[in-house]
Amino acid sequence: MKKMLCFLFALLFLVPVMANAQCFQKVYLGAGYTFALKEDNTLWATGSNNWSQLGIGTTSGVGVRTFTQINTDTNWQIISAGYNHTAAIKTDGSLWVWGSNQMGQLGLGSNVTSIAVPTRVGNATNWQTVAAGSYFTIAVKTDGTLWTWGINSDGELGLGRYNGDERRPVQVGQDNDWQTVWAGNGRAIARKANGIVYTWGNNSVGQLGNGTTADSNMPIAINGTDWDDFSIGGAHTLALKTDGTLWAWGYNFDGQLGNGTTVATTVPVQIGSDVWISVSAGQNASAGLKAAGTIWTWGSYENGQLGTNTHEDALLPVQIGNETNWQFIVVSPSHNMFAMNDTAFYAWGFNSGTFGNNDYGSGDLPTAVGCAIMANKNAAKNNFIIYPNPVDNVLYLKDNIGITKGTVLITDVSGKTVLKQSGDFTNINVEKLVPGIYFISIRAKDTMHIKKFIKK
Numbered sequence: 108m109k110k111m112l113c114f115l116f117a118l119l120f121l122v123p124v125m126a127n128a129q130c131f132q133k134v135y136l137g138a139g140y141t142f143a144l145k146e147d148n149t150l151w152a153t154g155s156n157n158w159s160q161l162g163i164g165t166t167s168g169v170g171v172r173t174f175t176q177i178n179t180d181t182n183w184q185i186i187s188a189g190y191n192h193t194a195a196i197k198t199d200g201s202l203w204v205w206g207s208n209q210m211g212q213l214g215l216g217s218n219v220t221s222i223a224v225p226t227r228v229g230n231a232t233n234w235q236t237v238a239a240g241s242y243f244t245i246a247v248k249t250d251g252t253l254w255t256w257g258i259n260s261d262g263e264l265g266l267g268r269y270n271g272d273e274r275r276p277v278q279v280g281q282d283n284d285w286q287t288v289w290a291g292n293g294r295a296i297a298r299k300a301n302g303i304v305y306t307w308g309n310n311s312v313g314q315l316g317n318g319t320t321a322d323s324n325m326p327i328a329i330n331g332t333d334w335d336d337f338s339i340g341g342a343h344t345l346a347l348k349t350d351g352t353l354w355a356w357g358y359n360f361d362g363q364l365g366n367g368t369t370v371a372t373t374v375p376v377q378i379g380s381d382v383w384i385s386v387s388a389g390q391n392a393s394a395g396l397k398a399a400g401t402i403w404t405w406g407s408y409e410n411g412q413l414g415t416n417t418h419e420d421a422l423l424p425v426q427i428g429n430e431t432n433w434q435f436i437v438v439s440p441s442h443n444m445f446a447m448n449d450t451a452f453y454a455w456g457f458n459s460g461t462f463g464n465n466d467y468g469s470g471d472l473p474t475a476v477g478c479a480i481m482a483n484k485n486a487a488k489n490n491f492i493i494y495p496n497p498v499d500n501v502l503y504l505k506d507n508i509g510i511t512k513g514t515v516l517i518t519d520v521s522g523k524t525v526l527k528q529s530g531d532f533t534n535i536n537v538e539k540l541v542p543g544i545y546f547i548s549i550r551a552k553d554t555m556h557i558k559k560f561i562k563k
Contacts, residue, residue, distance in 0.1 A: 136443070137154075150186065188239060238290035335347045353378040439461065
């Protein structure tokens with residue numbers, strides 16, 4: 108096996124990575140367990156395994172504390188880790204599940220308690236995206252249809268009724284313009300191609316964001332068509348709009364909304380005015396990555412999950428360190444977080460083997476637990492600079508990859524090309540673009556270089 112030497116620099120408070128750490132391109136967090144995807148699209152798991160949720164073939168309930176490969180397949184693509192079960196889509200469009208199945212959340216039609224290895228759901232090859240929640244699963248096919256299965260006590264299946272668990276995928280309505288989905292603790296979110304977002308399920312503290320505290324057993328639209336991304340926490344929700352602003356709603360006892368209070372809200376409230384790239388909600392804490400490349404956490408400090416070495420809840424976002432090279436952050440439902448900068452993965456909070464560093468020691472500060480090969484591979488992304496970002500009318504480009512002329516493509520978040528410019532691209536007029544998030548790409552020497560920017 109080819110060995111990779113990963114140079115891991117340390118922040119003032121970061122612990123050096125262990126010498127034998129594996130390198131991954133992304134991690135996915137469940138409740139006490141972690142999945143990691145390598146560059147060759149192999150899938151690895153570590154952490155708790157009480158419901159066989161690691162998918163490594165063991166049913167004893169004994170977890171592991173180092174990343175262990177899940178079979179030998181090399182075509183894993185989309186992974187969603189729930190509370191105790193997992194759903195994944197391979198590059199061929201097939202859907203696979205494993206872990207807990209008490210409520211039929213695996214969608215296999217059986218009442219077996221758990222499945223210890225990835226098992227295919229039906230024979231369809233047109234699954235587009237999937238999200239595993241708490242004892243239920245939701246997915247969209249490439250034909251735009253929406254499907255759900257598992258527990259339905261809070262109406263989380265969106266079928267217009269409560270109770271009546273489903274052990275196989277059931278279509279929600281007849282619409283065929285669904286685009287993507289999110290799932291969490293007793294509730295779900297889905298967006299249609301026209302940008303309208305719908306929520307349903309448990310709403311006891313306003314976590315659906317529709318202005319009420321009444322549960323809903325069918326999709327109900329929330330205001331706005333400019334929503335970009337969501338993350339569902341224990342009883343709160345975080346969302347980004349296309350202009351990069353951060354919004355939150357739902358339960359707020361620990362300050363997990365980040366608005367400086369502990370008061371719940373039933374409607375989306377804006378959190379500050381900064382531009383954010385991504386956000387992630389946990390059981391009672393939250394985290395986000397700003398456009399400046401800095402990471403921030405807020406909410407409950409339980410088990411050190413804020414990563415700030417404090418023992419106080421944070422009612423407003425608090426920055427971790429001073430670095431500006433962070434690229435990714437994710438929060439688990441069990442009080443820990445992972446983040447990736449341009450060289451390594453770091454973890455902090457409660458460690459039930461979820462760090463994959465052959466230890467069970469929890470930590471209040473980020474600890475290097477592995478190297479990030481995709482970050483290293485894509486270091487060329489930093490070989491050209493765009494500014495200002497966010498931009499009003501003209502985007503300027505400073506070229507460090509040796510190209511004075513070429514072709515620039517700008518795409519929106521759906522992948523649609525909205526602007527193409529050839530020749531001199533040192534300045535690009537984006538005045539006619541509608542406000543939102545875009546990607547600018549330049550091809551050089553058979554390599555695509557990509558950067559993300561915000562149009563005001």
